[in-house]
Amino acid sequence: MRRGEKLILGGMAVLIVGLMVKNYIAFSSTPSHEKSIPFYSTASKELTIAGDAIYKAQNCKKCHSLWTIKNIMATVPAPMLDGIGSLRSEKWLLDYFSAGDPQKILKGRLKAEWSMPSYSHLPQQDRETLAAYMASLKVEDWYLEDLKKLEYKKLTGNEWPAEDAKDKQ
Numbered sequence: 001m002r003r004g005e006k007l008i009l010g011g012m013a014v015l016i017v018g019l020m021v022k023n024y025i026a027f028s029s030t031p032s033h034e035k036s037i038p039f040y041s042t043a044s045k046e047l048t049i050a051g052d053a054i055y056k057a058q059n060c061k062k063c064h065s066l067w068t069i070k071n072i073m074a075t076v077p078a079p080m081l082d083g084i085g086s087l088r089s090e091k092w093l094l095d096y097f098s099a100g101d102p103q104k105i106l107k108g109r110l111k112a113e114w115s116m117p118s119y120s121h122l123p124q125q126d127r128e129t130l131a132a133y134m135a136s137l138k139v140e141d142w143y144l145e146d147l148k149k150l151e152y153k154k155l156t157g158n159e160w161p162a163e164d165a166k167d168k169q
């Protein structure tokens with residue numbers, strides 16, 4: 001090898017090792033939450049099973065997504081329900097599921113066939129279970145603002161208007 005070639009090879013080796021170290025530092029200093037899913041549930045096992053059974057029987061997933069952070073803005077026209085318990089209280093949810101006309105509580109923007117149906121016909125016990133289950137679906141604090149923005153966009157079709165929307169909450 002000529003001297004010039006050695007220099008080039010040496011330079012490349014230094015560069016590669018340098019990049020590896022840099023990436024390693026960048027990766028290991030990424031806050032751990034940025035690598036994890038922000039949604040969690042506080043429900044007991046019983047509540048999860050009972051709530052999930054009603055959720056399935058009523059086919060809520062026809063319109064909503066739950067337990068997925070992928071395709072957040074995808075074709076599903078209704079808001080996703082991950083973290084909904086950090087946005088709405090259990091009482092709000094029970095009132096909403098019990099309302100004869102849910103659009104009076106939360107105005108949607110979709111055609112009637114895609115709008116939130118009334119579940120006032122369900123037994124009180126089922127509505128309570130559903131409300132408790134939904135209220136247990138939480139989001140980590142660091143993702144709360146992002147979730148609010150996504151929810152706002154799903155409901156209104158508009159981007160989150162920074163300050164004035166916060167005032168109205």
Ligand code: HEC
Pocket residue numbers: 054055058059060061062063064077078079081084087088093102103106107108109110113114115116117119130134151155
């Ligand atoms: C036909 C589609 C459809 C079905 C089925 C449906 N939803 Fe909805 N839901 C919507 C839409 C759309 C909205 C947003 C408000 C609107 O447009 O009426 C909504 C809103 C909600 C909200 C409020 C979301 C928010 O941002 O505050 C909750 C909670 C909810 N639905 C839970 C449920 C549960 C639980 C079920 C099953 C028992 C269910 N939905 C079934 C379409 C549906």
